[in-house]
Amino acid sequence: MALTRKNLILLFFALIFIISSRESEAKVYIDLSAPAVKKLPVIVRGFKYTGKTPTDPRQGQVIENIKSELMNSVVSDLKFSNLFAIVEDSRAAQIPDVELQAIELLGCRQAGADLIIKGTYSIDDKTLVSEITMLDCVNEQAVMEKRYYGSAAFPRRLIHYFSDQLYEELTGKKGIFSTRLLFVSDRGGNKEIYVSDYDGRGARQITRNKAINLSPQWSPDGKKMLYISYKSGVPALYMFDLTTGRDAVISDKQGLNIAGRFSPDGTRVALTLSAEKSPELYALELASRALTRLTDNHGIDVSPTWSPDGARISYTSDAAGNPHIYVLDVETKEAKRLTYNGKYNSSPAWSPDGGLIAFSRSDGSGRFNIWTIRPDGTNETQITFEGNNKNPSWSPDGRFIVFSSTRDKVTALYVMRLDGTGLTRIASVVGNETMPAWSPFLK
Amino acid sequence: MKNIAFKFLFVSFALTVAAAGCSTANKAFKGGDLTLIGKEAGVDQDAGGVQHDGEMVPDDNIVAEDASRNTSGVSSKTNAEPGPLTQGGGLAKKAADSGSLYAVYFDYDQYTIKDEDFERLATNAKWLKSNAGIRIVVEGHADERGETEYNLALGDRRARSVKRFLEDFGVHDERIATITFGEEKPADLSHNEDAWSRNRRAEFMLLN
Numbered sequence: 001m002a003l004t005r006k007n008l009i010l011l012f013f014a015l016i017f018i019i020s021s022r023e024s025e026a027k028v029y030i031d032l033s034a035p036a037v038k039k040l041p042v043i044v045r046g047f048k049y050t051g052k053t054p055t056d057p058r059q060g061q062v063i064e065n066i067k068s069e070l071m072n073s074v075v076s077d078l079k080f081s082n083l084f085a086i087v088e089d090s091r092a093a094q095i096p097d098v099e100l101q102a103i104e105l106l107g108c109r110q111a112g113a114d115l116i117i118k119g120t121y122s123i124d125d126k127t128l129v130s131e132i133t134m135l136d137c138v139n140e141q142a143v144m145e146k147r148y149y150g151s152a153a154f155p156r157r158l159i160h161y162f163s164d165q166l167y168e169e170l171t172g173k174k175g176i177f178s179t180r181l182l183f184v185s186d187r188g189g190n191k192e193i194y195v196s197d198y199d200g201r202g203a204r205q206i207t208r209n210k211a212i213n214l215s216p217q218w219s220p221d222g223k224k225m226l227y228i229s230y231k232s233g234v235p236a237l238y239m240f241d242l243t244t245g246r247d248a249v250i251s252d253k254q255g256l257n258i259a260g261r262f263s264p265d266g267t268r269v270a271l272t273l274s275a276e277k278s279p280e281l282y283a284l285e286l287a288s289r290a291l292t293r294l295t296d297n298h299g300i301d302v303s304p305t306w307s308p309d310g311a312r313i314s315y316t317s318d319a320a321g322n323p324h325i326y327v328l329d330v331e332t333k334e335a336k337r338l339t340y341n342g343k344y345n346s347s348p349a350w351s352p353d354g355g356l357i358a359f360s361r362s363d364g365s366g367r368f369n370i371w372t373i374r375p376d377g378t379n380e381t382q383i384t385f386e387g388n389n390k391n392p393s394w395s396p397d398g399r400f401i402v403f404s405s406t407r408d409k410v411t412a413l414y415v416m417r418l419d420g421t422g423l424t425r426i427a428s429v430v431g432n433e434t435m436p437a438w439s440p441f442l443k
Numbered sequence: 444m445k446n447i448a449f450k451f452l453f454v455s456f457a458l459t460v461a462a463a464g465c466s467t468a469n470k471a472f473k474g475g476d477l478t479l480i481g482k483e484a485g486v487d488q489d490a491g492g493v494q495h496d497g498e499m500v501p502d503d504n505i506v507a508e509d510a511s512r513n514t515s516g517v518s519s520k521t522n523a524e525p526g527p528l529t530q531g532g533g534l535a536k537k538a539a540d541s542g543s544l545y546a547v548y549f550d551y552d553q554y555t556i557k558d559e560d561f562e563r564l565a566t567n568a569k570w571l572k573s574n575a576g577i578r579i580v581v582e583g584h585a586d587e588r589g590e591t592e593y594n595l596a597l598g599d600r601r602a603r604s605v606k607r608f609l610e611d612f613g614v615h616d617e618r619i620a621t622i623t624f625g626e627e628k629p630a631d632l633s634h635n636e637d638a639w640s641r642n643r644r645a646e647f648m649l650l651n
């Protein structure tokens with residue numbers, strides 16, 4: 001156990017490393033509020049298997065598959081974040097993975113990169129153990145080095161978890177890589193509700209009733225889902241517990257029981273009913289089942305979205321003839337019209353910071369585009385220009401919008417940043433995918 | 444083993460330095476993180492299975508619907524009427540197929556009965572009055588050029604317009620149920636004006 005010369009040298013470096021790192025305590029690598037974020041050049045090295053050598057060739061295949069899943073998801077998360085430029089320089093591939101980090105870091109700088117991300121992994125029964133390191137090649141320090149234990153069946157979840165931490169380390173803001181999407185897909189022949197990772201991968205079917213299922217919505221804690229289903233023969237509003245599988249009828253009155261949305265505190269559901277009057281908005285208190293009518297006109301009032309403080313609701317109404325976006329005060333029920341342009345304005349979605357409402361607008365052709373507007377009715381901004389785009393939903397950090405878009409015949413889900421850049425069609429299998437709902441941050 | 448020895452030393456140093464001055468919490472790139480890093484790495488080699496030294500990635504715990512289980516109703520009673528008529532459930536049949544009641548059509552985003560459909564609906568009403576035992580469901584539909592939830596509401600309004608019309612012609616309220624399918628069950632799957640005009644409709648289904 002005697003100290004070798006090499007270890008003494010490393011020890012010396014470690015000490016400098018610790019001291020210098022104290023000076024850069026508040027370092028934020030990426031300032032998201034800066035007008036043009038400079039991308040950090042990063043080298044992503046593969047994942048090295050450090051477990052037992054497999055005796056069974058099938059096990060060997062599993063190990064290889066996990067390796068590529070880990071690598072692919074790191075790369076796709078980094079790309080999605082738009083904060084990194086992945087250096088795929090041939091010199092990067094030549095950098096030796098040696099214990100003496102100084103050499104590795106020098107090689108990194110020579111390849112033009114600021115950071116190296118690398119990892120090891122092993123599999124212990126059904127547990128995937130992965131240690132992921134991020135090295136700052138310029139300041140010569142480990143920025144992150146953590147070991148993660150996850151399910152070997154879902155290597156991507158482990159990486160998404162890592163990506164969230166990485167993102168937070170670098171920007172000081174929460175990452176959205178472990179968030180999920182709920183959406184409607186007809187890939188099985190009828191419209192059922194599915195859940196997937198934020199990037200559309202790992203999609204799994206939730207409803208299995210072979211009827212029409214629509215409008216999935218997350219509860220604020222991410223544990224429940226409101227949805228419309230025709231499974232009893234008529235359309236009713238249900239609440240499904242995503243972790244226990246318990247399913248409950250929320251409203252099954254004569255006529256409409258649609259457009260259910262949890263209030264931000266989760267105690268109420270805004271919804272559209274038509275049993276008593278024309279389709280009006282109501283607030284249903286979940287504990288007492290007390291119903292309060294929020295709108296009163298002869299038109300259709302539908303698709304509510306709560307302001308983050310729960311004081312206001314934006315919705316679609318045709319009270320003025322065509323569908324337009326309105327905002328009402330939940331307490332006073334006073335409504336204000338927000339949009340005057342376009343022939344058909346629908347599906348408003350209030351941004352997480354409260355500053356914007358995204359919605360879809362058509363000029364009457366039946367083709368929609370995504371727009372945003374401030375809740376005071378100012379600053380209307382068009383953000384999509386191609387295809388037929390509907391049902392915007394915000395990422396919980398407010399940096400992205402997911403929406404459905406019909407381009408090339410099928411309807412698929414797309415994600416973009418608020419200025420319309422970074423448009424990405426997210427993974428889909430077959431069929432049409434509609435009505436996406438981005439989850440809150442999940443615990 | 445040399446490596447372990449080093450790492451243990453690394454840990455001790457890190458702990459010492461951290462304890463000496465750095466007590467800031469939870470911000471990027473601090474001494475605090477390094478102690479954690481050192482500690483994790485130190486335990487790594489020999490302690491196999493000491494899971495608390497790393498981080499547990501939460502399991503994917505989302506479950507699927509058990510379609511065989513009954514939905515536990517929280518409302519006091521089921522108000523929904525009628526029952527088993529959707530998805531080809533055997534009880535209802537399309538009235539037009541038996542030559543009794545004919546569909547009516549609507550303009551884009553409208554739910555008022557068109558003048559040209561008055562006569563047709565009046566004929567439907569007459570047929571219903573002379574077949575007093577028959578109950579019907581009016582299905583309201585929309586074309587695809589709108590938003591899903593708005594179209595459900597539009598289909599509801601269309602079905603109710605027709606129901607009200609029939610009631611005005613003397614058909615008893617209780618014989619007429621309504622249901623909306625919004626844009627979910629187009630009569631014509633094409634994506635053009637002709638198809639859309641055929642899809643903006645109210646159809647009649649016969650019960651019993």
